[in-house]
Structure formats: C-alpha cells, structure tokens
Amino acid sequence: MRLSQACNVPAISTGDIFRSNVENGTELGQKVAVFMNAGKYVPDSLTNDLVRSRLNEPGVEGGFLLDGYPRTEAQVAELDDILAGTGHSLDVVVLLVADSDEIVKRLSKRALEQGRSDDTEEVIRHRLEVYAEQTAPLIEIYSERGLVVEVDGLGAVDEVTRRITDALDARGITLLAG
Ligand code: AMP
DSSP states (O other): OHHHHHHTSOEEEHHHHHHHHHHTTOHHHHHHHHHHHTTOOOOHHHHHHHHHHHHTSTTOTTOOEEESOOOSHHHHHHHHHHHHHHTOOOOOEEEEEOOHHHHHHHHHHHHHHHOOTTOSHHHHHHHHHHIIIIITHHHHHHHHTTOEEEEEOOSOHHHHHHHHHHHHHHTTOOOOOO
C-alpha cells in the first residue's frame, strides 16, 4: 500500500481481493475459501480471470502494482498475454528476501493481530512449501528478463519500504517525493 502510494499507482493484491470476496460471501469467495484456508494456491483459472478483468478496468493506464501475482508459471504466461493486450510491460519485479523461520514468526504474529485463518503455523509452513515449489522458479524467469530487484525484506515496515523505493529509484522508476 505504501509502495503504491509512493509510485502513485493502484495496488492490485490478489490476496486482498480474494479475502474481501470471502468476507462478503460472494460466489468467488465461496470457491476460493477452501484453498486459502488450507494454505493452497487458488486455481490459476480463477486467479487469472480476476487479474485479467482488473487490468482491463479503468485506472491502470498510468501503471499499477501487482502484489502476490503472478505466483505460478501459468500465471506468468497469462500475465504476458494480458499485458500484450493492454500495451503495458513490467518495469520491475521486487523480490523480498526473508529467512523461513522469521517468516513463520512474523505471519503467526500477524494472524493474531488480524485474525487470518490461513496463518496458523502449520498452514504457513505449507504455504512456504508451495512457494518453493511453484513460485520460486519465477525468480529465474524474471531474472532472465533483467527485471528482478532483490531487497532485504526483514526489518521495520518503514525501513523495508525505503529499501524498495531506493531500489526503484535507482532503476529510474518515477516516485512521488518523500
Ligand atoms: P496473500 O495475501 O498474497 O498471501 O494471499 C493469500 C492467499 O490467497 C494465498 O495463500 C492463496 O491461497 C491466495 N492467492 C493470492 N494470490 C494468489 C495467486 N497469485 N495465485 C493463487 N492463489 C493466490
């Protein structure tokens, strides 16, 4: 959120959109809840349809920040296709690096604060396995395209935000002052 404000572009977080659908009991929410609660990825077809329609809505012409998408190779292919259609291209892929034990600790804390049912220790560990299997390979795909910027993801929110904005600035990505 801070980052999208700094870049003055909308943030599109698939996780947030899924969560709000679950909370509002929509048809999509009913379909995705079972996957989310088990720490599994929502099927690519549902996730891709969601992002495709969001990126075709007004408001993204000046850019956007994707948070939590793409997470699978099929999503990378879909995103390429969506962007080819809208005439956009990716400027950068930010890779936040953090130690697994630290991630479990932080997410468990967040679960207590926000009451997220997908943040029990068991589910978090499973999410990390799914990440290693399905999402980690994307680092190579985007590295080969020269898009990856690696940032230390541990530290206070302000600190990590600053590291990311500095890295974006260094790549010539326009940021608001401050
Ligand atoms: P997040 O808030 O990004 O951690 O996402 C929470 C949950 O939403 C994930 O554990 C998945 O169940 C689901 N989700 C979010 N983004 C995706 C995605 N790109 N592909 C599949 N599932 C997703």
